[in-house]
Amino acid sequence: MTAYSIKLKPVYSSPALVLPENIQLPPGWTLSWHQAETVKALRDPNVDVVFNTAMTGDGKSLAAFLEVLQGECNAIALYPTNELARDQETQTRQYIAAFQPPNNPRVTRLSGAELEIYSENEDISRGTAISTRTSQSEVLLTNPDIFHFLHRGAYIIRGQKGDGPDKLWGRIDKDFDLFIFDEFHVYAAPQVAGVINTMLLIGATNRNKKFLFLSATPNEELIQRFQKAGFCCQLISPLEQNKYQFPETLEQQQHIAKGWRQVARAIDISFIPLEPVAKASETWLKDNVELLFQQFQQHPGSKGAIILNSIAAVKRLIPFFQSLLQPHGLTVSENTGLSGKSERERSLSADLVLGTSTIDVGVDFKINFLIFESSDAGNFIQRLGRLGRHDGYDREGQLIQFDGFMAYALVPNFLVERLFLDDKPLLLTGSIYDRPFLNAAINEKYRQINDFRGYYKRWGAVQSFKLCVDLNHKTIQQQYAGSREKFQSACETVFDTSLKSVAGRVFRWADEWKQFSGQKAGNPIAEDACSFRGSSPLQCGLYDETEPHEADRYKTYDLPGILGNLEIELWTEAAFMRSLDATSKRTKQPIPKGRFAHCLAFMKLKAYREERLNWKFHFPGTLESVANAWKVQVLKGIEIWQPDNRWAGEINKKLRDRALVSYVLPRPMSEVRQRLRLPMHFQIYPISDNYSFHDAVAPYSIAFGQSALLLDTLAYHLKSEGGEIWIA
Numbered sequence: 001m002t003a004y005s006i007k008l009k010p011v012y013s014s015p016a017l018v019l020p021e022n023i024q025l026p027p028g029w030t031l032s033w034h035q036a037e038t039v040k041a042l043r044d045p046n047v048d049v050v051f052n053t054a055m056t057g058d059g060k061s062l063a064a065f066l067e068v069l070q071g072e073c074n075a076i077a078l079y080p081t082n083e084l085a086r087d088q089e090t091q092t093r094q095y096i097a098a099f100q101p102p103n104n105p106r107v108t109r110l111s112g113a114e115l116e117i118y119s120e121n122e123d124i125s126r127g128t129a130i131s132t133r134t135s136q137s138e139v140l141l142t143n144p145d146i147f148h149f150l151h152r153g154a155y156i157i158r159g160q161k162g163d164g165p166d167k168l169w170g171r172i173d174k175d176f177d178l179f180i181f182d183e184f185h186v187y188a189a190p191q192v193a194g195v196i197n198t199m200l201l202i203g204a205t206n207r208n209k210k211f212l213f214l215s216a217t218p219n220e221e222l223i224q225r226f227q228k229a230g231f232c233c234q235l236i237s238p239l240e241q242n243k244y245q246f247p248e249t250l251e252q253q254q255h256i257a258k259g260w261r262q263v264a265r266a267i268d269i270s271f272i273p274l275e276p277v278a279k280a281s282e283t284w285l286k287d288n289v290e291l292l293f294q295q296f297q298q299h300p301g302s303k304g305a306i307i308l309n310s311i312a313a314v315k316r317l318i319p320f321f322q323s324l325l326q327p328h329g330l331t332v333s334e335n336t337g338l339s340g341k342s343e344r345e346r347s348l349s350a351d352l353v354l355g356t357s358t359i360d361v362g363v364d365f366k367i368n369f370l371i372f373e374s375s376d377a378g379n380f381i382q383r384l385g386r387l388g389r390h391d392g393y394d395r396e397g398q399l400i401q402f403d404g405f406m407a408y409a410l411v412p413n414f415l416v417e418r419l420f421l422d423d424k425p426l427l428l429t430g431s432i433y434d435r436p437f438l439n440a441a442i443n444e445k446y447r448q449i450n451d452f453r454g455y456y457k458r459w460g461a462v463q464s465f466k467l468c469v470d471l472n473h474k475t476i477q478q479q480y481a482g483s484r485e486k487f488q489s490a491c492e493t494v495f496d497t498s499l500k501s502v503a504g505r506v507f508r509w510a511d512e513w514k515q516f517s518g519q520k521a522g523n524p525i526a527e528d529a530c531s532f533r534g535s536s537p538l539q540c541g542l543y544d545e546t547e548p549h550e551a552d553r554y555k556t557y558d559l560p561g562i563l564g565n566l567e568i569e570l571w572t573e574a575a576f577m578r579s580l581d582a583t584s585k586r587t588k589q590p591i592p593k594g595r596f597a598h599c600l601a602f603m604k605l606k607a608y609r610e611e612r613l614n615w616k617f618h619f620p621g622t623l624e625s626v627a628n629a630w631k632v633q634v635l636k637g638i639e640i641w642q643p644d645n646r647w648a649g650e651i652n653k654k655l656r657d658r659a660l661v662s663y664v665l666p667r668p669m670s671e672v673r674q675r676l677r678l679p680m681h682f683q684i685y686p687i688s689d690n691y692s693f694h695d696a697v698a699p700y701s702i703a704f705g706q707s708a709l710l711l712d713t714l715a716y717h718l719k720s721e722g723g724e725i726w727i728a
Contacts, residue, residue, distance in 0.1 A: 196222075539556050570603055
């Protein structure tokens with residue numbers, strides 16, 4: 001094994017030399033510089049938006065809730081995953097117990113599943129459930145999807161007297177003072193556009209509201225857009241203000257530790273160059289399993305994580321590592337997007353966790369060694385940031401001090417060549433670096449993916465138009481007359497477009513849909529543009545027979561992932577729902593049904609394939625005119641082609657009737673991915689037509705839903721005659 005190894009220095013964070021006025025801390029607590037500065041910025045009447053870019057593990061969450069913990073502020077905190085919101089609920093309650101604020105703030109966590117269960121148990125509508133839960137809370141922890149839905153006028157009954165589009169968001173926006181967006185760097189362009197629109201709406205209809213963004217990666221373009229809209233922004237950056245120190249020797253560490261708090265421990269990291277082919281990481285892990293034995297034998301009490309890009313790869317490796325490690329008294333668990341609640345809880349006590357998710361890793365599940373894949377620079381930095389944040393605990397729950405931290409980065413060989421083997425290499429094997437230097441090197445040399453910045457002008461204002469129409473609703477038209485004009489002006493400035501031109505596009509899509517479908521209402525393209533994460537037209541209900549806990553077996557998974565990776569058996573929706581109801585009654589655990597309402601098909605997951613199966617989409621007819629239109633279109637009749645799948649015919653009966661928001665490009669998928677620098681998990685697929693059905697490589701590519709809109713932003717104005725010249 002050829003490895004290129006370096007050492008990372010520990011990181012210490014500067015204390016606040018002067019605390020903000022009237023800040024009450026529990027005995028023995030101190031604040032970091034960035035935490036005190038965040039409080040000052042949020043109290044500054046001239047500041048609207050605060051960005052805190054402290055390093056992972058440096059207490060950004062405490063900075064966000066300090067004003068709440070003084071009993072002076074109500075806050076909504078938005079987390080990109082429900083698991084992260086669940087973790088933060090526990091942390092927030094611990095903060096409240098430690099600070100004991102005079103108003104004893106009530107904490108409510110709200111997800112789609114909890115909302116569905118609560119409304120059913122109380123026999124009330126979801127809108128009433130939201131209103132009830134939020135009115136009884138000083139701290140609301142939820143996901144940005146629900147927050148976005150509220151401001152789109154969802155969860156209300158249209159047409160009832162007094163039910164204007166602002167019935168829910170109008171009250172919530174007034175009741176809460178601070179809006180917190182955590183882990184903002186993981187948002188894609190459509191989600192960023194949705195957040196911008198929501199902030200502009202709140203800014204136009206309310207006053208004295210504060211917005212706080214927590215992310216270790218600052219977004220300069222976002223700051224500039226907010227400034228264009230008239231928001232006053234302040235960036236809290238400990239790195240730029242030299243509030244981090246990176247001591248190299250033990251003496252230096254001991255000196256700094258007298259006043260500075262350790263954020264990250266020293267790490268030994270080895271870069272493992274792999275060919276960028278399927279299963280390269282799986283093969284390496286199986287071939288080098290001795291590394292794990294050595295880690296556990298030489299460092300008793302070790303806890304480790306393996307974070308990969310593929311759920312299927314994790315599922316295949318779990319039994320392999322269990323069979324090898326369990327005879328030695330070592331436990332192996334899973335942490336993926338398909339993991340049930342019980343499995344996630346069990347993973348906290350495991351010795352080794354394999355997963356695709358970093359939820360819990362390095363926080364509740366404290367580790368001293370990490371093996372990880374990555375898909376791009378930001379993903380590499382984020383995953384490495386899970387290591388070295390804490391010491392650990394032994395099996396009896398007693399705090400122990402890890403005797404070192406080790407990482408293995410499984411990276412494409414081209415990255416190693418750029419970092420270590422260039423004429424002027426940025427990194428030298430055996431050398432010592434600080435984390436900012438390594439992060440800068442990774443950002444410079446790793447694969448640069450497309451940030452889709454053209455999305456904002458092309459699609460961001462579609463939701464703006466929808467919100468303007470809502471503000472003109474007869475029930476609230478007079479109330480928000482001035483706000484509507486302010487909101488429209490801000491949106492046109494931020495998105496650099498005219499809402500009048502956007503309206504023309506929206507009405508054209510509606511006319512085209514009416515002619516295409518024969519339906520008087522509906523506008524699928526506009527609906528995807530207004531949505532936070534887009535629709536999931538290929539989502540299937542999945543009964544996972546490999547899941548040991550009954551109540552966790554009911555899941556959703558997209559059809560393309562199923563076709564390539566899973567052994568399945570087709571099931572009927574009626575049988576699926578009967579099984580769900582029976583399991584819920586037998587286990588006495590409520591299982592939310594809402595996520596299955598619009599599934600394409602229902603299946604039993606029998607096993608994970610050892611090798612991916614080839615498949616492609618097929619369009620009955622010609623795609624030439626569709627692809628040459630270079631625009632988002634609604635297509636019907638699409639099927640799958642997969643001769644080894646005995647269920648393909650049944651799937652196609654359901655699939656061909658679906659009207660799919662699509663974008664088709666006249667290029668093979670691999671070429672499109674490379675030229676447009678698409679992210680690893682970007683949802684684009686091969687498709688053929690009747691004239692290319694037997695081609696070895698499908699000559700066309702297709703994306704659906706929001707992925708189609710994102711693809712449009714790259715292909716728009718990016719072709720010359722014949723489409724031969726592309727500018728990514």
